[in-house]
Structure formats: C-alpha cells, structure tokens
Amino acid sequence: MPKIRIQDFHLEHTLLCGQLFRVTRQDDWYHIIVRDRILKIRQRFDCLEFHGVSKEFLLHYFALDEPYIAILTQINKDPYIDNAIKKYHGLRIIRQDPWECVISFLCSSAANIPKITLNLELLSSLFGKRIRLNKFEGYAFPNPGDLNSYQGILMAKTGFRAGYIKTANELVTEEFLQSLRKLSYSEAKKALKNIPGIGDKIADCILLFSLGFSEAFPIDIWIRRVLQEVYFKNRLISDKHLRDFGTNYFGKYAGYAQQFLYMFVRNSILKSDRRTQEGLGKVISKDRTLF
C-alpha cells in the first residue's frame, strides 16, 4: 500500500466539509469514487496511505501542490475567520471532476447532503458501470451523454431536478467544461449559467470545486447567515451584495474562506441543541462569543 508524508492536510475535514458526496467510511478508511476510479485512503498524522490511484493523481486531486500557508495568510482577515481557520486547519478545496460536480450540484438545490448522496448513488447505479477495488464495490459515475433517459433520472429520485439533469446531459461535454478554464471567472460563470438549473450558487460551486476558480464565493444559506450576523450585524443583505463582499474582502482565495466559514457555522449549529433553539441568530451569536 503506497504511503506519502504530507503537511497541512486534514483528510476528514477535507472529505466532510460538503464539497463532495461520493465518500464512504469504513473504520478509519475512506472510499471515494471519482468518476470511474475508486480511491481508498486513510490518514495517520502526517502520513497518507492510499490505494487505487497514482501518487500524482492523489497530489493533484487534494490540491497538495497549492501554497496552503500563503493562502491561509491571505484570507485571514479578522478574529472570526482566524478562529475557523485554526479549528479546521488542513481543510483543502479539492479538484473534483467537473462533470460529476455539475450533476452533483444540480442535485443540491433545495436538498440536503444525504439526499444529494442518494441521488448520485442512484444515478450511478442506473447509468454507470459496476467497478470494484478489492472488496469494495460501487458504480462509476456516468459519462456526459450517458444520462439519456428522463424516466431513469426520475427513478433516481431527483424530482424537479430531473429535467435540468437531462438537459445538462445533452448540453455539456468534457470539451466545454475544459474550455471554461481558459476564460475569466465572470465569463466562465456566465457560460455555466446558460445551463438551465444552474444559477449563481451552483455555478460558483462548480467553478470553485472543480475548475480552479478559487475566488468563487458561493452564497448558500449557511454563508448567508454567518455573513449577515458577523459582518453585517443582522442587516438583511442581498446575495449579490454578499458575494461581492466575500470576493472583495477575502480576495483571490475567497473560496477557501467560504469553506472555513461554512464548516465553522454549520458544525456549531449541528452540535447545539435544536430543541432549545429559538432562532439561528441566537445560535450564531453564541458562536461569536467563542473569540
């Protein structure tokens, strides 16, 4: 089993911060399905043990070639995010497969992580080929063009998203997705938003998690809450304004800041007792007293 030593990397934070969905855990091992490969991996301190992919693939996939400490320095603008960065040190934004990322986030609208995972597993089992790594069996993610039955897509329990998935399957090619890398952030985003079902948030997720646009700052419900509470003192701010604030305030690597804030606010809310919650504002206020 190949091993590598790494620094400033936390496997669990990276896998469980909501950026990817096809991950399963078995004891201290994780299995990740990336298109048609299965990656088996575990971390022990500064050592990664892995199987199923090459070392080069691994380093690229987990973005271990990025200047991590420099990135953290750039986004560390205030005590609140400093706290989040310290708590989740080693969280990386990985380089997902763009096509799988498009479909994943089309499934994400008005859903939750368990449901998105279910949709992706069903789509894979209905349209993808069976794959195996030793005893671990699963289904490869279908290729562009393979999600060609509306009924099948519906059977994956995708609901109102089925039409979007069908159309994306007809519109999107690998070449199209790769061509986005050559464009500016705003041009690439505009091109993605031409696909029905992809709006600002989903486009930003695709750009950030799979196409290397680290300045993308997706505004989801959690980020909206934490920005409004912490940075705007509960004033109601439009998503467009919040997005502009995020990219301007955190800069070139705003997407990393987004991910740290997401983890920080989400986990502190999940850990608090829902029965005694009177509102999210109160919970986030509690959060602020942490620093």
Place this chain on the structure above:
DNA sequence: CGTCAGGTAGCCA
C-alpha cells in the same frame, strides 16, 4: 405527520 432542506426560474413591481 408537518416542516424543511447547500436553489432556480419565472413573473411582477
């Protein structure tokens, strides 16, 4: 059982 969930499109002011 009701409500809600990583949003978007379409429609209106």
Place this chain on the structure above:
DNA sequence: TGGCTACCTGAC
C-alpha cells in the same frame, strides 16, 4: 435589482 413562489421528495 428586488421580492415572491412553485417545485419533488427524503430527512429530521
């Protein structure tokens, strides 16, 4: 640009 709502369906 901003505000509103329908939309499928599994989780909680």
